[in-house]
Amino acid sequence: MNKWLTTGEMIDQLTVREVAISQSGDEASWEGGELMFEPSTHKIMENNFSRRMNKVYQNENWKIRPRYVSFEEAMKALREGKEVRLHYREFDYYVVNKDLMHDMLIKLDIADASFNTMLTGKWTIENV
Known part of the structure; x- marks a missing residue:
């Protein structure tokens, strides 16, 4: 999780059971073959979010968080x-x-x- 990725790079590199975190605090992960987004608390409070890909996420930068195991x-x-x-x-x-x-x-x-x-x-x- 060293370098920031564009949304396209994140989509290409994100694997099942990994989570990507955006600079604005949103999360992205694959669920049932669909890329889903979990908005930051700030966006939820403003009721300004989507759980599907849209233009808001187009210009985000992301880092993929490692999937830690026991x-x-x-x-x-x-x-x-x-x-x-x-x-x-x-x-x-x-x-x-x-x-x-x-x-x-x-x-x-x-x-x-x-x-x-x-x-x-x-x-x-x-x-x-």
């Missing part, structure tokens, strides 16, 4: 040979695969992280 889901994906990441602190994360799990645990201990960080941390599955 530690258990991440470990299951790891056993299946997928790459998972633990997002630790705001800009730092570790890429994990079966062979590097032990090394990552050592690095986390050096970084003063606890086992609790792994259990309650924010994980993503990279190659779903």
Whole structure:
């Protein structure tokens, strides 16, 4: 979620179970094959919104929020040979695969992280 995307880029890159957040606080996600929008609280209070694509969203900029999974889901994906990441602190994360799990645990201990960080941390599955 580093760079701002145009509405078209967001639509092309957004996958099922991901959520995109606009600069104005709106959210977009795929629901049943349809791109749906959840307006910001401000727009709801003004009764100035739509849950479907319209010109209001045409000039928005978006960032796709990662879909975080639990530690258990991440470990299951790891056993299946997928790459998972633990997002630790705001800009730092570790890429994990079966062979590097032990090394990552050592690095986390050096970084003063606890086992609790792994259990309650924010994980993503990279190659779903």
